[in-house]
Structures are given as C-alpha cells and as structure tokens.
Amino acid sequence: MSSNITPSESTRSHREVLTALSGLLLGMFVSMLASTVVSSSLPVIIHDLGGDQAAYTWVVTATLLTTAISTPIWGKLSDLFNRKVLFQLAITIFVLATAVAGLSQDPGMMIAARAVQGLGAGGLAALSQVIMADIISPRERGKYMGLFGAVMAVSTVGGPLLGGVITDTINWRWNFYISLPFAIIALIVVQKALHLPKHPKKQTRIDYFGIVLLSTAVALLLIWVTNAGTTTVDGQGHDLAWGDLGNNDWWSLLTVLMVGGGLLAAIIFVVVELKSKEPLIPLTLFRDRTFTLSVVASISTGIAMFGSSVFLSQYMQLSRGATPTQAGLMTIPMIGGLLLSSIIVGALITRFGKWKGYLIVGGVFLIAGSYTLSTIHYDTNFALVSVYMFLLGAGVGMTMQNLVLVVQNTTAPSQIGVASSGVTFFRSLGGTIGVSVMGAALAAKVTDLMGSDSILAKMQAAIMSLGEEGAAVAKQLQSGSLPEVSKLPEAVRVIVEDVYAQGISHSFLIAVPFAVISLIAIIFLPNVPLTRMTTSERRQATEADFATVSTSEGMSVLTATGGVPVVGEPADEARDGNEK
Structure with missing residues (x-):
C-alpha cells in the first residue's frame, strides 16, 4: 500500500512543510490583520460616520454573516476545483473589499464593503484548513496548528495596536489600506511555495438554490435579532418602534414575518440538501457523532472568540475611557492566552497523540472566562480583567483549531473540504449570531439605563455643572451615535462609562450557557486516536x-x-x- 504514496507526500521534511505552509500563513496573516486592525478603531469610525450601536454591530456582523455563509461554499468548491487558485482568489476578494471599506462615506457603504470582505475571509478560513489536511497528517498537524495560532495571535495583538496608532496619528481610513502590500506578497508566495498533490477530477455541480436558501434564513434571523426591541427615527423626526406593526416590540407582525420566513427558508434548505446530488452541506455528515458534537462545541467557541474581540474593545474605550491605541494594548492578555494555549497544546498533541483532555480544559476555560467577564464594571481592577481575558483566550486557543483537527481525523478523504468548512461555518455562524444577540442586548441595556430616572438625574446635574459646554455635550449624547468617551468631560464620562460597562457585562452573560453546552459536547466526543496519514x-x-x-x-x-x-x-x- 505504501508503494502507491509518492515520496513527496510521505517523506516531506519539516522544512518542506514550512515552505509549503508559508503562503497559507501569510494569507491568514493578511486576513487577520485587515480584520483586527480596525477593531480598536471601530468606535471612532462609527462616530465619524454618524452611526449608532446597531451600525456598530452590523459593521462586524456583516463580515461574520458573509464569512459564515460563504465558508461551506468555498469548502464545496475545494472538493471540485484547484484549491491553490481558490485560495488566491479569496485573498484578492478580501483585500479589494478592504480597500473599498477605506473609502466609506456612511455606515451603509462600510457595512456593504465589510460584507464583501467576509466572502474572501470565508475562503481563507475554509481553504487553509483543507490545504493543511492535504500535506500534513492529523498526528503531526498539532505543532503546525500552533504556527497558525501564533500568526493569529501576532496579527490580533499587532492589528489593534497598529490600528490605534494609525487612527490617533494619521486617519482611520489608512487602517484599511495597510494590508494591500502584504496581500500582494501573499499572492506571490502562494504561487511559488504552495505545491499541492493533484486530485481526481469530479463532475462539477454547485447547489445554487441551497446557497440562496441558507443566505436568506441566516440573514432574516440576524436582521430581526439586531433590530427587535429598538427604535428608529423617520424623516419627520418621529420615533418608529420596531413593534409598530404589532402589540409588542419583540412580538410584532415584523417579528412573525422575519422569524417565520427565516425558519421556512431553513426547513426548505434542509429538504433541498437531502435531495441534492452535490449538497452545500451534506446532512449525512451529522450521522457522524464526532462531526455533530464538534459543530455544537464550535458554536460556543465562535461566540467567545468573535464576541470578545468586538465587545472587549468597546469596553476599553466606552467604559474605561481608553484611546484606540490604549484599547489595543489592554486586550493583550486575551491574545496572550490564545497564543500560549494554541502553541503549547498543539505541540503536546503532536508529541503524545492525545487531544481530548486539552479540549475539556479549554471548555472549562471558556466557561470561566465568559462568566468572569460578565461581572466587570467600569472601575474593576484591571489586573482582574486581565485574568478574565486570559482565561477566555486560553479556552479559544485550546478548542478552535483542534475541533477541526478532530473532525478531519475521522472524515472520509472525499469529504474533507465540506466537513472542515462545515465546522468552520457553524463556528462563524455561532459568532455571527452571538455578536448580533450580544449587540442587541447591549443596545437595549444601555437604552434602558440611559432612560432610567437615576441616570437621567445624574446626567442632568453633570451637564448643568458644565455651563455653556453642557449644551454641546447633551446634543452629542442625544444624537444616537456612539460617543467618543475619552473626549467627554469627566463628570459626564464617568456616568457614560458606568452605563456601557453594565451593558457590556450583561452581554457577556449570554455567552455562558453556550460555553456550558460546548463543554458537554466535548466530553461526549469519541476519543479516536490521530492518524499519521495525510488526506x-x-x-x-x-x-x-x-x-x-x-x-x-x-x-x-x-x-x-x-x-x-x-x-x-x-x-x-x-x-x-x-x-x-
């Protein structure tokens, strides 16, 4: 049997593997840098574009939504077409959309550009996992997964810092242009260094109807979650409640139409996938216990990963008065936990071949990190906040990549693409829904607190004490756009920081039950030994x-x-x- 394996695949040296991976690592670095470089600057960006909390949430959610929807599509394409060309196409789409985002003149244009950006991000996320399975066996993949964790950590730490410096010294628009030269280098390196084995040609069939149905179902549910319970203003300045078409904000005619439409699209999607010869997400995969439980666990990981990256940056700026640069520095403990856990655990898995214990510990850390972050206030000792962030980061680092590894270890070679992208899809979908729900909870909590009698009395007294300056501050707070807290007068700033801290900690509480479910799923994962054979x-x-x-x-x-x-x-x- 071994005689049928080409020497280039079976005897590939560590140096040759690193050379082949260099293009993937650089492509992922471009993706992560372009995504994280704006994270610390988003409050400033949304403030400058005149957006509110819903716009802030959708700038993030748009990317996550299209990433989630496109991930299984890229995975399916990877089983049908040249994976190297697809990876280069994903890089190109990503950076071009990133450049357009830098030209945005209003929140709508920014959201649209970020949505296209997510299409490329979905390809990079799905294809990097599939290509790794082509050239590295599951048993050896642990130590190389650590490299991906390191790249993720470096870009996640460096991105917000770089973005903060650019925003504070030049202009936030340059955050979107900074990744262009790296993208050009990535395309060249991938072309020269990445050499993949040939795959047998298959008859091409794309499930277009499934793509439309999946997109419709997810989009309708997310739009409902983001807008339900909120109010908007019409052209005459009158408040329009989301529930004006019904008796209640959450239980209205619009709610029935959007939730009903989303569920109907989801049901039809399942029927279509069961009958399709080339389904977008083969539902037969769910017969495999390992795949099903890994998907459940990945949803919580996505909520923790994306939710923390979005709302921790907001917490630093809106609840602790930090500048974008300072916010980037203050989130280093979480990235440190992710970096150390992914590298160390990856190396241990490769050395000893055991994986389940590390995933269980990671699940415990996810619960601990999510719960402790739900207790923070604007004046919580930062050393404690750092410990909480480190726990969450360590949990993500131990579970995120290794759940994909476990699935690839047991999946048939012909379905590696759709299985890998399936886990990544549900992780992205979990993150998308998580960010939307957490953002909606944050907006609702802040609105309730700002309208409470006690806060209104404190705010009125603080504004009155400012004299003539108070009128301008009151106008800014009443505009509905996100305030630039670091520039507010101290008397008002403390009140706003307290309100946003309560809202953000309330939103983190939502992640806790999902983290518990994730741990339960991990505990019941079959403990299958890792194979030493590549795909x-x-x-x-x-x-x-x-x-x-x-x-x-x-x-x-x-x-x-x-x-x-x-x-x-x-x-x-x-x-x-x-x-x-």
Whole structure:
C-alpha cells in the first residue's frame, strides 16, 4: 500500500512543510490583520460616520454573516476545483473589499464593503484548513496548528495596536489600506511555495438554490435579532418602534414575518440538501457523532472568540475611557492566552497523540472566562480583567483549531473540504449570531439605563455643572451615535462609562450557557486516536484498497470460469460467454 504514496507526500521534511505552509500563513496573516486592525478603531469610525450601536454591530456582523455563509461554499468548491487558485482568489476578494471599506462615506457603504470582505475571509478560513489536511497528517498537524495560532495571535495583538496608532496619528481610513502590500506578497508566495498533490477530477455541480436558501434564513434571523426591541427615527423626526406593526416590540407582525420566513427558508434548505446530488452541506455528515458534537462545541467557541474581540474593545474605550491605541494594548492578555494555549497544546498533541483532555480544559476555560467577564464594571481592577481575558483566550486557543483537527481525523478523504468548512461555518455562524444577540442586548441595556430616572438625574446635574459646554455635550449624547468617551468631560464620562460597562457585562452573560453546552459536547466526543496519514495518502490508500478488492474479485471470476472477461463488462456476462 505504501508503494502507491509518492515520496513527496510521505517523506516531506519539516522544512518542506514550512515552505509549503508559508503562503497559507501569510494569507491568514493578511486576513487577520485587515480584520483586527480596525477593531480598536471601530468606535471612532462609527462616530465619524454618524452611526449608532446597531451600525456598530452590523459593521462586524456583516463580515461574520458573509464569512459564515460563504465558508461551506468555498469548502464545496475545494472538493471540485484547484484549491491553490481558490485560495488566491479569496485573498484578492478580501483585500479589494478592504480597500473599498477605506473609502466609506456612511455606515451603509462600510457595512456593504465589510460584507464583501467576509466572502474572501470565508475562503481563507475554509481553504487553509483543507490545504493543511492535504500535506500534513492529523498526528503531526498539532505543532503546525500552533504556527497558525501564533500568526493569529501576532496579527490580533499587532492589528489593534497598529490600528490605534494609525487612527490617533494619521486617519482611520489608512487602517484599511495597510494590508494591500502584504496581500500582494501573499499572492506571490502562494504561487511559488504552495505545491499541492493533484486530485481526481469530479463532475462539477454547485447547489445554487441551497446557497440562496441558507443566505436568506441566516440573514432574516440576524436582521430581526439586531433590530427587535429598538427604535428608529423617520424623516419627520418621529420615533418608529420596531413593534409598530404589532402589540409588542419583540412580538410584532415584523417579528412573525422575519422569524417565520427565516425558519421556512431553513426547513426548505434542509429538504433541498437531502435531495441534492452535490449538497452545500451534506446532512449525512451529522450521522457522524464526532462531526455533530464538534459543530455544537464550535458554536460556543465562535461566540467567545468573535464576541470578545468586538465587545472587549468597546469596553476599553466606552467604559474605561481608553484611546484606540490604549484599547489595543489592554486586550493583550486575551491574545496572550490564545497564543500560549494554541502553541503549547498543539505541540503536546503532536508529541503524545492525545487531544481530548486539552479540549475539556479549554471548555472549562471558556466557561470561566465568559462568566468572569460578565461581572466587570467600569472601575474593576484591571489586573482582574486581565485574568478574565486570559482565561477566555486560553479556552479559544485550546478548542478552535483542534475541533477541526478532530473532525478531519475521522472524515472520509472525499469529504474533507465540506466537513472542515462545515465546522468552520457553524463556528462563524455561532459568532455571527452571538455578536448580533450580544449587540442587541447591549443596545437595549444601555437604552434602558440611559432612560432610567437615576441616570437621567445624574446626567442632568453633570451637564448643568458644565455651563455653556453642557449644551454641546447633551446634543452629542442625544444624537444616537456612539460617543467618543475619552473626549467627554469627566463628570459626564464617568456616568457614560458606568452605563456601557453594565451593558457590556450583561452581554457577556449570554455567552455562558453556550460555553456550558460546548463543554458537554466535548466530553461526549469519541476519543479516536490521530492518524499519521495525510488526506492525500489516505485517498491513495483507499484507491489502492479498492484496486486490490477489484483485482481479487476479477481473479475469482477467472478461477471459476477459466475465461478472460471483457474490460468494462460485468463478470456474469463474461461467464455466460465462456459457457457458450
């Protein structure tokens, strides 16, 4: 069997693997840098564009939504087309959309550009996992997963810092242009360094109807979650409640239409996928216990990862009065936890071949980090906040990549693309829904607190004490756009910081039950040993086994009949011919 495996695949040295991975690592670095460089600047960006909390949430959610929807599409395409070309296409889409985002003149344009950006991000996320499976076995992949964790950590730490400095010293628009030269280098490196084994050609069939249905279902539910319970203003300045078409903000006619439409689209999607010859997400994968439980666990990881990156930056700026640069520095403990856990655990998995214990510890850290962050206030000791962030980061680092690894270890080689992208899809979907729900909870909590009698009395007294300056401050707070807290007078700033801290801690509480579910799913994962064969080697081994079986069957026919069957004809027909 081993003779059917090419030497380049079975004897690839550590240096050759690193050379092949360099393009992937650089592509992921471009993706992460372009995404994180704006995270510390988003409050300033939304303030300058005149957006409110809903716009802030959708600037993030738009990218996560299209990333989630496009991930299984890229995964399916990777089983049908050249994976290297697809990876280069994903980089190109991502950076062009990022550049357009830098030209945004209003929140709508920014959200649209970020949505297109997510299409490229989905490709980079899905294809990097699939390509890794092509060239590295699950047993050896742990230490290389650590490299991806390191790149993620460096870009996640460096991005907000770089973005904060650019925003404070130049202009936030340059945050979107900074990734362009890195993208050009990534395309060149991928072209020269990434060499993948050839895959057998398959008949191409894309499930377009499934794509439309999935997009419709997810988009309707997210738009409902983001807007339900909020109010907007019409052209005459009158408040329009989301529930004006019904008796209640959350239980209104619009709610029935959007939730009902989303659920109907989801049900039709399931029916279509069951009947499709080339389904976008093969629902037969859910028969595999490992895949199903990994998907459940990945949803919580996505909520923790995306939710923390979005709302921790807001907490630093809106609740602690930090500048964008300072906010980037203050989130380092979380990234440190992610970096250390992903590298150390990856190396340990490769060395000892054991993985389940580390995932269980990671699940415990996710619960601890989510819960402790739900207790923070504007004046909580920052050392404690750092410990809470470190716990959450360590939990994400131990679970995120390794859940994909576990699925790839047990999935048939022909379905590696859709299985890997399936886990990534549900992680992104979990993050998208999590950010939307947490953002809606934050907006509702802040609105309630700002309208309470106690806060109104404190705010009125603080504004009155400012004299003439108070009128301008009051106008800014009443505009509905996100305040630039670091520039508010101290008397008002303390009140606003307290309100936003309560809102953000309330939103983190939502992640706790999902983290508990994630731990339960991890505990019940089958503890299957990691194989030392790459996907390409497993595919060739399967083909070799099939050829051996076919040859054995053919020899049985020859022995029984004494004749030579015609190639392509059934054995019975050959036997009938000899009998004649």
